[in-house]
Amino acid sequence: MAEVEAGGVLLRGDTLEALRANLSLAIPTRVLERVARFEARDFATLERRVRAIDWERFGRGFSPRAACHASRLHHTGAIEERLGRWLPAGETALLARFDRDVCVLSVDTSGERLHKRGWRVETGPAPLRETLAAALLRLAGWAPGEALYDPMCGSGTFLIEAACAAQGLLPGRLRSFECEARLERGLRARWLERPSPSVATTLAGSDRAKPAVEAARRNAERAGVSSALSLSVLEAAHAQAPAVTGLLVCNLPYDRRAEGAAHAADRLRRALSGPFAAWRAAVLTPDRQTAGRLDRAVTATHAVDNGGLRVEWTLLSAQS
Numbered sequence: 001m002a003e004v005e006a007g008g009v010l011l012r013g014d015t016l017e018a019l020r021a022n023l024s025l026a027i028p029t030r031v032l033e034r035v036a037r038f039e040a041r042d043f044a045t046l047e048r049r050v051r052a053i054d055w056e057r058f059g060r061g062f063s064p065r066a067a068c069h070a071s072r073l074h075h076t077g078a079i080e081e082r083l084g085r086w087l088p089a090g091e092t093a094l095l096a097r098f099d100r101d102v103c104v105l106s107v108d109t110s111g112e113r114l115h116k117r118g119w120r121v122e123t124g125p126a127p128l129r130e131t132l133a134a135a136l137l138r139l140a141g142w143a144p145g146e147a148l149y150d151p152m153c154g155s156g157t158f159l160i161e162a163a164c165a166a167q168g169l170l171p172g173r174l175r176s177f178e179c180e181a182r183l184e185r186g187l188r189a190r191w192l193e194r195p196s197p198s199v200a201t202t203l204a205g206s207d208r209a210k211p212a213v214e215a216a217r218r219n220a221e222r223a224g225v226s227s228a229l230s231l232s233v234l235e236a237a238h239a240q241a242p243a244v245t246g247l248l249v250c251n252l253p254y255d256r257r258a259e260g261a262a263h264a265a266d267r268l269r270r271a272l273s274g275p276f277a278a279w280r281a282a283v284l285t286p287d288r289q290t291a292g293r294l295d296r297a298v299t300a301t302h303a304v305d306n307g308g309l310r311v312e313w314t315l316l317s318a319q320s
């Protein structure tokens with residue numbers, strides 16, 4: 001059972017469960033394994049509690065990082081320096097979070113952040129992180145089986161994420177994880193061998209920039225889903241719907257003054273009022289006004305952090 005916590009979700013399990021989470025969950029940025037949780041108001045208590053832990057279970061060497069909120073131990077540099085003195089040094093990130101004098105120690109089981117799936121080597125301008133694209137699709141209520149079109153597909157992140165989900169391909173299949181060194185060899189293969197159902201889904205997209213479409217094609221090939229996608233070089237206003245109904249997703253371009261987004265939204269409105277009139281839509285925009293240019297009823301909006309930039313994910317109902 002999962003419990004929602006501030007900034008994350010808590011799952012119960014061991015390192016094997018952490019490997020499964022790394023391999024199969026599309027949305028998290030990283031999977032941390034909790035080592036211990038205790039109260040510590042001074043360094044003597046912290047040292048006693050840290051030294052009592054069987055660290056070999058969690059890695060060979062550690063690289064400590066501290067964060068503190070409303071705690072007597074509040075000097076992050078001093079905490080990191082002490083942890084570095086008490087534990088062998090190494091690559092495994094060790095996070096020490098202090099909140100109201102309660103210290104939570106966790107090790108990072110992922111290594112590189114999980115949006116680095118291994119297939120997106122080429123990007124266009126302002127690419128979406130793969131984990132964010134997966135989360136946005138989920139927020140839009142998309143699931144394999146529903147047709148999906150992205151008229152400003154850039155490097156193809158939405159479409160490739162959707163294609164992998166539709167074909168039952170695990171998000172982490174092309175990369176390795178920090179915790180694997182601690183597990184028996186072959187465990188990963190056991191998870192990957194389990195067949196996942198594949199759901200027939202119409203997936204298509206376009207972009208007016210030829211290099212972006214070419215990059216999207218190569219990324220799709222690396223992900224092993226190129227035969228599931230139809231991609232073309234096209235101005236958004238001329239995009240054609242590949243099915244009667246579906247979800248149109250779009251990450252509009254934007255500059256600091258959002259003029260790029262407004263102009264692109266005007267082009268998108270033409271597609272939405274024509275061939276995609278019976279489709280629902282979801283757009284990522286720098287502000288709410290931009291989505292307002294699309295002349296569609298808004299069903300929900302979500303404020304989203306896109307690489308440190310606050311943007312809006314707006315869901316729009318079908319027109320007819």
Ligand SMILES: C[S@@+](CC[C@H](N)C(=O)[O-])C[C@H]1O[C@@H](n2cnc3c(N)ncnc32)[C@H](O)[C@@H]1O
Pocket residue numbers: 123124125126127128129151152153154155156157158206207208209212234235236237251252253254264267
């Ligand atoms: C923010 S990027 C999309 C990034 C994409 N989601 C990704 O992950 O790579 C916006 C894309 O819109 C395209 N674009 C801008 N105006 C367009 C238009 N009028 N018609 C088609 N594509 C357009 C740009 O070429 C760019 O690739």
